[in-house]
Every structure is written in C-alpha cells, then in structure tokens.
Amino acid sequence: MSRGQYVDPRTARSTFRQYAERWVKTHTGEINSREAAERRLRLHAYPHIGTRPLGSFKPEHIRDWIAALEDTVPAESHRRIIVGTVSAALSAAVDDGLLSKNPCRARTVQLPKPGKPRVTPWTADQTFGVRAALEQRFRAAVDTGAGCGLRQGEIFGLSEDELDYEGGWLAVGHQLKRIRGKYVFALPKGGKVRDVPLPKAVSAALRDHAKEFPPVDVTLPWRTPDGPLVTKRLLFSGVEGNHLRVSNFNLSSAEVEAP
16 A cells, blocks of 8 residues: 555456446547547457456466467467457556556566568559559559559549649548448548548549449548537548448459459
C-alpha cells in the first residue's frame, strides 16, 4: 500500500473479458478502430484468456497465449497488433487500479515482430498489367492510385468537385468507408485532408473515364450510419449506377494477378 501498488482483491476478480468489453466501449477514435479492437479481442483473446481474473495474470499466461496464437494467426505482424490491443486493455486496467503491473510488458514476454517496414512498389509493367486486366470502368482507379497516391476508399469516394484539371491539383477531402456493413462518407484515414499534384496522364485518364462513365450523385450519411446525409458526385460507380461496393470490387479483382 505504501508503494501505491495495492489492488483491492474484490475488483481484481473481474475477468479480462468483463473488463475489456467495458474498455472497448470507451475506446476513443473512429468507429472502425473500436470495432477492429473488439473483433481482435473476441476472436483471438477471449477464447484463451477471457475468463482469467485480472488479479491472477502473470507473464507466463501471456507467453502461453502468444505461443498459441501462432497456430491460428500465421502473420507475425498481425499477431503483434492483437497483442498490442490486449496490452492496451491491461494498461488501462493498471491505470484503473485493477492490476498492479501489465504482464505484457514483462522482460520475459517476447512480442511478435512488426511487419517489414520496407515497401516494394509494383513496377510499371505490373501496374499496367493489372490495369489492362480490370474492367474498363475500373481502370482509371489504377491511374489515380498509382499516379496520385490515393487509398482505395479515397479513390472510390473521389468526387467531381475535387478535381482541378486546369490547375493540376486533386483535393482529398473524404473517402468512401464501410461501417457495420453500411457505407458512409468520412474524412480520409487519420483525418489527412490534403491536396496532391494531378499529373497530366492521370488528368487525361480521369477525363476519358468521366466521358465514358458519367459521374453519379450519391447520398450517404457522414461519418456514421446515423450521421447527416451528404451528397457527392462520384467519378467511380458500379454497374447499377450507385457507389462502388468495395467488397464486390475486391472480389471481382481477386483473380487479377500482376504479371
């Protein structure tokens, strides 16, 4: 008690799952971030350590759990994210006085290594090979991604008023995002609203695309499924004349391989 490490045994009886479920609900940030954290805990943590009382946690329990993860999560970088989520919940438990130390931070607990930081971009042949293999209405998306560095959601949410053909700039002010199975317009990832140069080749590709597949007005909620409705005139649309469904695009393009 004098060292400030006393934990009330009654509160320490709460299981990891009971505490983590409360922690997730108060998790700040985007809805998708909270849902991703809840999904990681539900699929990969609760089945192994969910019923363990917080006060009983020792580093050996975390070591055993991390070892078990190797059987169900092949990618080490993904395992590191899962362990990081559990560690964040346990750190919150320490702050709340339910746990004296975070066992994930013990010297004997070896965390999975992060993914390779170096990214190897596609070659020009690979990029143009994928472009040629896509349906005609999707090909300009490759130009926009490769030429302007936009993410998929930013490309599919690109609206007509964000293009300055004469000035040679493209404004990235929002993205098309899926939340709980429903699509919304939202700020770019990390709120990174920005202007990027619009190369002449990309400008020409987008102009040609707009002539063949005219932009469509799409009305969706802003940021959350119950948010205020916002209308954007999107450059990329599906065959039904509405916004692109990312899952359908990914499924249809899964058979396309870079040469």
